[in-house]
Amino acid sequence: MQLSMHFDKIFDKWDVSEVKIKDRGMEKHISLKPVSALHSGGRQAKQQFGESEICIVERLINNLMRTEKNTGKKLKTYNIVETAFDLIHEATGENPLQVLVDAIQNAGPREETIRLRFGGILVPKAVDVSSQRRVNEALRFIAQGVQKCSFKSKKSVERCLADELMAAAKNMKCHSISKKEEKERIARSAR
Numbered sequence: 001m002q003l004s005m006h007f008d009k010i011f012d013k014w015d016v017s018e019v020k021i022k023d024r025g026m027e028k029h030i031s032l033k034p035v036s037a038l039h040s041g042g043r044q045a046k047q048q049f050g051e052s053e054i055c056i057v058e059r060l061i062n063n064l065m066r067t068e069k070n071t072g073k074k075l076k077t078y079n080i081v082e083t084a085f086d087l088i089h090e091a092t093g094e095n096p097l098q099v100l101v102d103a104i105q106n107a108g109p110r111e112e113t114i115r116l117r118f119g120g121i122l123v124p125k126a127v128d129v130s131s132q133r134r135v136n137e138a139l140r141f142i143a144q145g146v147q148k149c150s151f152k153s154k155k156s157v158e159r160c161l162a163d164e165l166m167a168a169a170k171n172m173k174c175h176s177i178s179k180k181e182e183k184e185r186i187a188r189s190a191r
Contacts, residue, residue, distance in 0.1 A: 108134030145175025
């Protein structure tokens with residue numbers, strides 16, 4: 001009985017059943033399946049749309065490992081995310097998983113541009129973004145914001161991640177929201 005309860009929570013603290021995903025399009029691409037360890041080894045990613053099966057917290061950890069400082073250091077990044085979740089809970093009193101989901105929904109761009117070639121010229125064209133790409137872009141923008149905030153700064157990485165997630169969840173000014181707005185502004189001008 002206790003073994004099954006162990007898998008219902010992420011970091012053995014945060015209950016997955018409390019989290020509500022408001023964006024219906026992103027619902028199937030944000031996986032909140034409780035797992036014993038946040039390390040799948042990319043087993044699901046080998047299939048088409050398989051990364052939608054990977055827990056969203058593990059995908060955040062993987063995106064934070066993109067920078068040269070944390071490359072391959074999954075345990076270190078795991079601890080960073082766990083501490084950041086504790087800081088979020090202290091500051092807001094909410095479930096940090098809900099804050100993460102809200103941040104991803106707010107930071108994912110709805111429109112972007114592609115370049116079409118007509119004859120010898122390239123013309124920008126605005127296109128809608130798929131839900132899967134919105135989730136990927138949001139996670140990437142959040143990870144870039146954390147890296148930018150903590151680089152040559154007195155702020156810890158954990159504090160930067162917590163601040164970025166809380167600001168993005170409230171749709172306030174932060175790196176991920178400004179990158180989203182920049183992409184959408186460029187797409188509006190290319191219509």
